[in-house]
Structure formats: C-alpha cells, structure tokens
Amino acid sequence: MAEFAAGPLDLFCVGLSYHTSPIEVRDAVVLNDEEVARAMEALRVRGGAAEAMILSTCNRTEFYARGARIPDPAGFIAALLREIKGVDLQLQAGKHLYTLREEESIQHLFRVACGLDSMVLGEPQILGQVKDASELSTRLGGAGPVTERLLDTVLRCAKRARSETGIGRGPVSSAYAGVSLAAKVLGNLGEKRALLVGAGEMSALAWTHLKDAGVTQFMVANRNRERGEAFGEKYCSRAVSLEALPVVLPGADLVVSATRAPGAVITESMVRTAMKIRRNRPLFCLDLAVPRDIEPQVARLENVFLHDLDALGQIVAQSLSQRRAEIPRVETIIAEELGRFLKWHRSLAVKPTVTAFRHHFEKIAAEELERHRGRFRPEDVAVAESLAHGIVQKLLHRPTTRLRNAEEDGLEGAARLETVRDLFGIESEGGNAGEAGEHSGQGGSDADRNAR
Amino acid sequence: MHFLVPLLTTMLPMLYGLSVAAYARIYTTEPAESGGSNSHRWGPRVLRAAVLFHLLYLIARGWTEGHLPLVSIYDFLSATALALASVYLYLEMRQGIRTTGIFVLPLVLLIQLVASAYGNAVPATKPLINPIWFELHTLAAVLGYGAFFVSAIYGILFLLLYREIKAHRMSFFFTRMPPLESLGRMNVSASSAGLVLLALAILMGIGWGKAAGLHPFADPKTWLTIAAWCMLGFAVLAYHRLGWRGPRAVYASLAGFATLLLSRVVTDLFVNSFHTFK
Numbered sequence: 064m065a066e067f068a069a070g071p072l073d074l075f076c077v078g079l080s081y082h083t084s085p086i087e088v089r090d091a092v093v094l095n096d097e098e099v100a101r102a103m104e105a106l107r108v109r110g111g112a113a114e115a116m117i118l119s120t121c122n123r124t125e126f127y128a129r130g131a132r133i134p135d136p137a138g139f140i141a142a143l144l145r146e147i148k149g150v151d152l153q154l155q156a157g158k159h160l161y162t163l164r165e166e167e168s169i170q171h172l173f174r175v176a177c178g179l180d181s182m183v184l185g186e187p188q189i190l191g192q193v194k195d196a197s198e199l200s201t202r203l204g205g206a207g208p209v210t211e212r213l214l215d216t217v218l219r220c221a222k223r224a225r226s227e228t229g230i231g232r233g234p235v236s237s238a239y240a241g242v243s244l245a246a247k248v249l250g251n252l253g254e255k256r257a258l259l260v261g262a263g264e265m266s267a268l269a270w271t272h273l274k275d276a277g278v279t280q281f282m283v284a285n286r287n288r289e290r291g292e293a294f295g296e297k298y299c300s301r302a303v304s305l306e307a308l309p310v311v312l313p314g315a316d317l318v319v320s321a322t323r324a325p326g327a328v329i330t331e332s333m334v335r336t337a338m339k340i341r342r343n344r345p346l347f348c349l350d351l352a353v354p355r356d357i358e359p360q361v362a363r364l365e366n367v368f369l370h371d372l373d374a375l376g377q378i379v380a381q382s383l384s385q386r387r388a389e390i391p392r393v394e395t396i397i398a399e400e401l402g403r404f405l406k407w408h409r410s411l412a413v414k415p416t417v418t419a420f421r422h423h424f425e426k427i428a429a430e431e432l433e434r435h436r437g438r439f440r441p442e443d444v445a446v447a448e449s450l451a452h453g454i455v456q457k458l459l460h461r462p463t464t465r466l467r468n469a470e471e472d473g474l475e476g477a478a479r480l481e482t483v484r485d486l487f488g489i490e491s492e493g494g495n496a497g498e499a500g501e502h503s504g505q506g507g508s509d510a511d512r513n514a515r
Numbered sequence: 516m517h518f519l520v521p522l523l524t525t526m527l528p529m530l531y532g533l534s535v536a537a538y539a540r541i542y543t544t545e546p547a548e549s550g551g552s553n554s555h556r557w558g559p560r561v562l563r564a565a566v567l568f569h570l571l572y573l574i575a576r577g578w579t580e581g582h583l584p585l586v587s588i589y590d591f592l593s594a595t596a597l598a599l600a601s602v603y604l605y606l607e608m609r610q611g612i613r614t615t616g617i618f619v620l621p622l623v624l625l626i627q628l629v630a631s632a633y634g635n636a637v638p639a640t641k642p643l644i645n646p647i648w649f650e651l652h653t654l655a656a657v658l659g660y661g662a663f664f665v666s667a668i669y670g671i672l673f674l675l676l677y678r679e680i681k682a683h684r685m686s687f688f689f690t691r692m693p694p695l696e697s698l699g700r701m702n703v704s705a706s707s708a709g710l711v712l713l714a715l716a717i718l719m720g721i722g723w724g725k726a727a728g729l730h731p732f733a734d735p736k737t738w739l740t741i742a743a744w745c746m747l748g749f750a751v752l753a754y755h756r757l758g759w760r761g762p763r764a765v766y767a768s769l770a771g772f773a774t775l776l777l778s779r780v781v782t783d784l785f786v787n788s789f790h791t792f793k
C-alpha cells in the first residue's frame with residue numbers, strides 16, 4: 064500500500080509507551096486536558112502542524128501531527144514535555160521516544176485502538192481513551208479533515224474488531240475472572256450479599272471489583288476486630304469477627320477470602336451447614352489466599368462454586384490464549400479499514416486532477432466555439448455546441464475512466480496521474496480545491512493542498 | 516383458504532430454517548451479556564414471522580377441514596413445533612436472552628420438516644361429541660408438551676454450564692450462555708407453564724372422555740401422563756418450597772419429562788389406547 068505517492072499523508076507519531084518506558088516515566092508525562100491544549104497549541108503554532116491529536120493514558124503518551132514543519136519530531140516532543148511536564152527526556156529521547164511516519168503511524172493508531180498494542184491484549188478501555196482524545200482534539204481545534212476521517216475510521220475499526228472477533232472476550236485478570244464467574248453463577252449481582260474474609264489489600268481490591276459489578280451489600284469478617292471495623296467504616300461494610308463466620312456465612316451469596324491465616328478459615332462442615340440453612344441456594348466462593356483459606360473439599364458440595372488462585376489463573380491463561388488466537392482476524396480488519404482510509408486519501412489527489420483534466424478540454428471546445436460563432440447561422444449554434452460537447456465527451460471517456468482508476472493501480476496509476484498533470488499543466492492550474500471538500504466534508508482546500 | 520395450505524406447508528420449514536441460520540449467527544457472534552446487537556435483530560423477526568405463518572397455517576387448515584387440525588401424528592408434530600417455537604419466543608422476550616435459541620430451533624425445524632413432508636394427506640375423521648372440549652384438550656396437551664420440551668432443553672443447558680463452571684473452564688459455550696440462575700429460572704418457568712397446561716389437558720380430557728362414553732381411567736396413557744405430571748409437579752414444588760436448586764432440581768424435572776415422553780412412546784407403540792395416533 065505504501066507504493067502510491069500521489070499524496071503524502073505528511074503525518075508523524077511520536078510517543079512513549081510501556082514498551083519503551085518504565086512506569087515512573089509514563090506517569091511523569093501523562094497530560095491532563097489543559098496540558099494537552101498547551102501541547103496542541105505548540106504543535107500548531109511552533110511546529111506548523113495543520114492537524115494534531117494527543118493520546119495520553121497511563122500506558123502511553125503519543126503525539127500525532129499532520130503537515131508539521133518539524134525536522135526532528137522526537138527532539139521537538141522531548142522539548143515540549145520538558146516545558147510542560149518538567150520531564151527531561153532529551154538525553155534519553157531516543158531510548159524512550161519512538162517516531163513513526165506516514166502509514167506506519169496510522170497503522171500504529173489502528174493497532175492501539177484495537178487493543179493489539181495494549182499491555183493487556185484486547186483491553187476495552189483504550190477504545191474509550193482514543194475516542195476521548197479525538198473529541199478533545201476536535202474541541203481544541205486540532206482536528207482537520209484528514210485526522211477526523213482517520214479517527215472515524217480507527218474507531219469504526221476498533222468497534223468491528225471487538226464485535227467481529229474474540230479479541231476482547233474472556234477475563235484477563237484474576238480479580239475480573241472471579242467477578243465474571245460470580246455473575247455467571249448468580250446472575251444480577253446487585254441483589255447479592257458479599258462476605259469479605261480478611262481486611263487487607265486483596266479484600267479492598269475485591270471490594271472495588273464487586274462494587275463495580277453492582278454489589279451493594281457487604282460484610283467483612285476479620286481476626287483483628289479493630290482492623291475489621293476500620294475496613295468496614297472505609298468500605299461501608301458491616302464488620303464481624305472471624306468467630307462469627309458460621310453465623311454470617313448462610314446469609315452470604317458470595318464469599319471472598321484473603322487472610323494470612325496458616326490454615327483453613329472456612330471448613331467444609333461450616334459450608335455444608337450454611338448450605339442447609341440457605342436451602343441450597345448457590346454460594347460462590349473465591350479463595351484468594353496463599354495458603355488457601357477455604358477447604359478444597361467445599362468444591363464438591365452441590366451448588367457451591369469454589370475458585371482459588373490456581374483456578375482463576377487457569378481461566379486467565381485460557382482467555383489470553385484465546386485472545387492471542389484472534390490477532391490475525393483483527394489484523395485483517397485493520398488492513399481492510401486502513402486500505403479504505405488510504406483509498407479515500409488518495410482520492411483527494413485523483414479527483415481534482417480528473418476535474419481539471421476534463422475542464423481543460425471543455426474549455427478548449429468552448430473557446431473554439433466562441434471563436435467561430437459568427438460563422439454559424441443562429442439556428443446551427445446549438446447543433447455545433449452539441450457536436451463539440453459530444454466529441455469532447457467521447458474523447459475523454461476512456462482517459463477519465465483510467466484516471467479514476469489510478470488509485471487502484473498503485474505505482475502505475477501514480478505515474479499515469481503525474482504524466483497527465485505534466486502534459487496538460489494541471490498542477491500549475493492549482494486543481495480544484497472544492498473537489499477535495501466534497502470528500503472531507505470540510506476544509507477541502509487544506510486537505511487538497513496536503514494531499515498534493 | 517385452500518391454496519394457502521400447500522403454500523404454507525412448504526413455507527414453514529423454510530422460515531424455521533432461516534430462523535435456525537439467524538440464531539446460529541447470533542450464537543457464534545454475540546456474547547450472552549451483549550444484550551443483542553442491531554445486526555442480529557432479524558433473527559427474532561424471522562422467528563416471529565414463522566410463528567405467525569404457522570398460526571395462519573393452522574387457521575387455514577381448521578377453516579378448510581372444519582375442525583382443529585390435530586388428527587394425525589403429523590398434525591401433532593406440527594403443533595408441537597409451533598408450541599416449542601412459541602414458548603421459546605415467550606421466554607426470549609421475557610429474559611432478553613437470544614443465545615439459547617440455537618438449542619431449541621433446530622428441533623423445531625426438524626419436527627416441522629417431518630410434519631410438512633409427510634402430513635399432507637388429511638385423514639377421514641369420525642364426528643365427535645362436544646368437539647370443542649376435545650380440541651381444547653388436545654391444544655392444551657400440545658402446548659404443555661412444548662413447554663416441557665423447552666424446559667428440558669434449558670435443564671440440559673443448565674447442567675452443561677454447571678459442569679463448565681465447576682471445572683473452572685471458560686469455553687465458547689460458557690461465554691454464550693446466560694447466568695446459571697437464569698437458565699434454572701427458565702427451566703422452572705417453562706415447567707410451571709407446562710404443568711398448568713397439562714393439568715388442563717388432563718381435566719378436559721377426562722371430562723370429555725366421560726361425556727363421550729369412553730373410559731379414560733382404563734387407558735394407560737392417562738395414568739402415565741398423571742404420573743409424569745406428579746413428577747414434574749414435585750420438581751416445581753421442590754424448587755419453590757423445598758429450596759431445591761441446581762442439578763437436583765433439574766434432574767427432577769428431566770425425570771418428569773422423560774416419563775412424559777415415555778408415556779407418548781408407550782401409548783403409540785406398545786399398548787392399546789384411544790390416545791394412539793393413526
């Protein structure tokens with residue numbers, strides 16, 4: 064696809080991501096909306112960029128600019144980051160910052176939006192982040208006809224990748240796997256009661272995930288009563304001691320256990336009794352502790368679903384391998400959408416040429432008619448006009464079709480287009496900016512200028 | 516109306532075939548949690564059209580034959596196909612879950628294919644006393660069978676998903692199924708509807724049989740059906756009153772359904788019964 068040189072994209076992407084930079088560096092260069100506005104302004108005013116977009120997340124910060132007059136984009140961005148964030152990447156710019164140009168930069172954006180370049184393959188947040196970046200760019204006046212079209216295509220491509228392939232299917236973190244399993248067993252988690260055993264970091268993380276999944280009723284059981292109560296206060300949970308477990312267990316639909324106890328905290332007999340009291344309603348147990356808190360025999364009880372860290376790890380590995388298997392399908396979608404975008408971009412150069420080419424001949428016919436008008440009888444003028452028009456149309460039919468197909472024919476098409484421009488002096492006439500506007504919807508002259 | 520019957524006889528398997536294709540696409544491309552994408556709305560639409568045309572077919576046949584078209588085994592099959600499709604459609608609309616359609620609709624297609632292929636000849640029927648009660652009895656029985664069929668399918672899906680989760684597997688099937696709780700509820704809902712319909716069928720059948728001078732209690736089919744009804748009734752009661760959940764409740768309902776099927780097979784093949792289809 065890179066062979067067609069009818070209209071350069073004039074686009075670069077400079078950025079850093081988890082591939083090139085540790086978390087300290089990534090954290091240090093994350094830009095908020097105000098900082099994005101400053102960076103955008105610098106790119107446009109000092110860098111001369113016609114269009115720009117900045118994507119800044121915890122895993123990557125990337126600058127996309129089109130039509131900029133910057134000889135060393137990486138150096139420019141490093142200086143910009145020093146100015147805005149006070150982070151000096153100058154010495155290590157080559158190490159942290161990567162620079163991609165033209166189609167490579169677009170392909171990269173497609174891959175980022177589809178989650179192929181994410182730390183967790185196929186994660187869904189990046190799509191929203193690209194969308195936000197696109198909206199922010201529009202709001203700040205950074206978007207132009209080409210970037211707007213590009214971002215539309217990128218977002219459509221990412222949505223297609225998510226709906227037509229399994230790139231986003233299955234949980235890829237243990238905590239999320241646990242919550243997904245719980246929802247698969249219990250249905251709507253909003254009506255369920257969760258019991259957290261232990262008041263440490265893992266319980267807090269589990270609380271966050273369960274809360275996000277809709278759970279509203281929590282209870283915490285902890286060996287240290289004060290610590291349990293502090294946790295309960297912080298996370299709106301009722302706190303009880305570990306000794307009260309047999310009493311509170313029957314009331315819970317979901318148990319997450321993560322203590323540092325050396326042995327089992329929840330025994331098989333305890334769960335068996337609880338199941339009798341709860342009339343065999345399903346009980347979902349997540350054992351996130353090492354060594355395990357819940358006796359493994361519990362898994363044999365009917366309607367009790369016990370998953371420990373090994374089981375969750377097994378599920379995560381399975382999901383990741385399924386997602387990896389989907390990469391070729393996503394790449395195919397990317398190739399399709401990228402091809403569609405590039406075709407559109409090339410058409411910005413083809414259409415004005417075709418119009419100017421036809422205009423050239425029609426103008427000659429009109430001039431000749433005008434020159435000889437006096438030699439015709441008034442009733443023959445219309446016939447002469449029709450004759451001249453017909454000859455021009457017939458002569459131009461095949462060349463016009465061949466020109467319109469130029470974008471399909473790669474290098475050969477580009478050469479053909481160039482020859483026509485050269486032969487008929489179309490370049491010097493400046494083409495027809497309005498034609499580009501028809502494609503882009505706005506700012507056609509800019510798009511046309513750059514496409515040339 | 517005469518021209519409609521052969522036309523619809525051919526159309527119905529085609530429409531159900533299209534529904535199967537649409538639901539296969541939904542199953543392969545749509546996770547259970549997605550709630551249904553725009554591109555897949557045509558699946559339920561085709562199924563609704565199939566059900567409507569099926570009703571039209573029954574009306575056309577009833578109009579031309581002068582009675583409810585439930586005379587031959589093929590009529591019974593066609594009505595069962597309609598009952599299955601209708602019960603499924605009702606549950607789908609209530610629960611908003613489309614990914615299970617592929618497990619019900621191929622059965623509907625198969626049954627309707629047999630009914631359409633072999634059920635063209637209209638057998639001569641003897642005039643009945645109080646035919647309306649007989650027809651209502653048959654209709655309730657067929658709808659009841661349809662409901663139990665769907666219930667059994669959801670029961671089997673429940674057991675498969677239960678095993679997947681217990682074994683810590685997240686297969687493709689796992690991603691396509693609704694929560695276990697929903698499958699269990701669909702199993703019991705369909706069973707409950709079947710129980711009511713079958714109870715009506717039994718009562719109307721006994722009442723009509725007595726009025727027609729038959730001896731319903733001398734027919735083994737009556738007793739087998741009552742036994743199946745009791746088993747299915749126990750399964751539903753155990754779910755609501757004894758708190759039976761999970762595989763135990765599903766096995767109980769499957770046992771009841773197996774008895775019901777057995778009653779049909781035994782009646783048709785091994786015993787002398789006035790319920791036998793000729």
